[in-house]
Amino acid sequence: MTDITLDQNRDLLLVVDLQNDFCSGGALEVPEGERVVPVINRLIPAFANVGATQDWHPVGHSSFASQHEGKAPFETTEMPYGTQVLWPDHCVQGSRGAAFHDDFQLDACQFIVRKGFRKTIDSYSAFYENDGETTTGLSGYLRERGITRLFMTGLALDFCVFYSALDGRREGFEVVLINDATAAIDLNGSREAALWQMEDKGVVMTESTNILRTVAPEVQGA
Ligand SMILES: [Zn+2]
Numbered sequence: 075m076t077d078i079t080l081d082q083n084r085d086l087l088l089v090v091d092l093q094n095d096f097c098s099g100g101a102l103e104v105p106e107g108e109r110v111v112p113v114i115n116r117l118i119p120a121f122a123n124v125g126a127t128q129d130w131h132p133v134g135h136s137s138f139a140s141q142h143e144g145k146a147p148f149e150t151t152e153m154p155y156g157t158q159v160l161w162p163d164h165c166v167q168g169s170r171g172a173a174f175h176d177d178f179q180l181d182a183c184q185f186i187v188r189k190g191f192r193k194t195i196d197s198y199s200a201f202y203e204n205d206g207e208t209t210t211g212l213s214g215y216l217r218e219r220g221i222t223r224l225f226m227t228g229l230a231l232d233f234c235v236f237y238s239a240l241d242g243r244r245e246g247f248e249v250v251l252i253n254d255a256t257a258a259i260d261l262n263g264s265r266e267a268a269l270w271q272m273e274d275k276g277v278v279m280t281e282s283t284n285i286l287r288t289v290a291p292e293v294q295g296a
Pocket of ligand 1: 129130131137164165190
């Protein structure tokens with residue numbers, strides 16, 4: 075695979091939902107989710123622009139199966155905005171599960187976009203909530219900063235990373251997925267489907283080594 079040379083004026087490393095509840099032992103664990111933490115930490119010094127998203131639900135959020143009688147986690151229900159997967163209670167505001175993984179270099183993040191804080195609507199994407207209309211404001215923020223290319227990392231590949239990547243394309247950004255800096259829930263083949271759809275929408279797939287190789291050794295970290 076070819077190396078990708080960074081342009082510090084326009085590139086952003088976006089770290090999606092690197093939170094305890096999505097790591098091993100968490101309420102909605104992505105298998106071995108925490109293995110992406112050191113990969114992301116190695117990438118951070120290579121970027122001048124770094125930001126993160128944080129799933130941030132109120133108690134009793136409508137995406138929780140516990141709020142729907144007779145429903146179990148990972149079943150679906152119909153919401154006014156379409157079909158919604160129901161999840162175990164997770165990333166409740168202020169909880170340990172909603173906090174970022176302890177080893178993640180959070181101090182390097184210049185901004186955090188919180189999402190899913192409206193009780194009646196879920197939000198996978200960093201750009202739009204699940205109705206596809208309610209915006210988080212991220213596009214405008216990135217445009218004002220001159221960012222035009224997004225490097226996607228974090229959890230989970232087949233949900234929040236996937237929808238963020240597609241919406242990034244829809245908003246006119248170039249999008250690169252750093253494969254080894256993501257991990258999937260893989261619900262009913264969702265991992266393969268997500269990869270296929272991202273590629274179809276022009277998301278470039280790469281590995282962290284293809285980026286780190288191009289930066290100075292002192293930036294490459296441990
Ligand atoms: Zn959530």
